[in-house]
Amino acid sequence: MPLSLGTNTLFGKTKRAISRILVVEDEPLTAFDNEQRLERLGYVVVGTRDNYEDARRDIEFEKIDLVLADIQLAGDKSGIDVAEIAADKGIPVLFATGNPPTECRVYALGSLEKPYTDRQLKDAIAAIDSIVAGKNFKAVKGLRLYVTP
Structure with missing residues (x-):
């Protein structure tokens, strides 16, 4: 078993609160x-789903640390519906969308405005990771947070 240097550090490197991500797009x-x-x-993509039912099954049966979801999905239900069931399970949600409606704020920690760069995605997930871990975080271009720092 590797030596742990504190609760959030492994060999001098900060351990992530988020490692397993479900993509809903x-x-x-x-x-x-x-x-x-x-x-x-370096994240594990648990699955990539394009509709509510498939995402719901993953949320129900897989270990997921974060749901990265678009608002508009295939089928009758939206990413907001996915976020609602994820929130009920205690799984944080980050929307990746062009124009998030107000009701996004109820179930998600934030939204990343499309289009975004690799760096923006990395920084947005790092900010959500910090929030989940109860740490300070830096502002990220294109990221709207729905929680107070």
């Missing part, structure tokens, strides 16, 4: 890009 190219970006950043 109905645009195939954006979904693929997000998968690739997240894996390059």
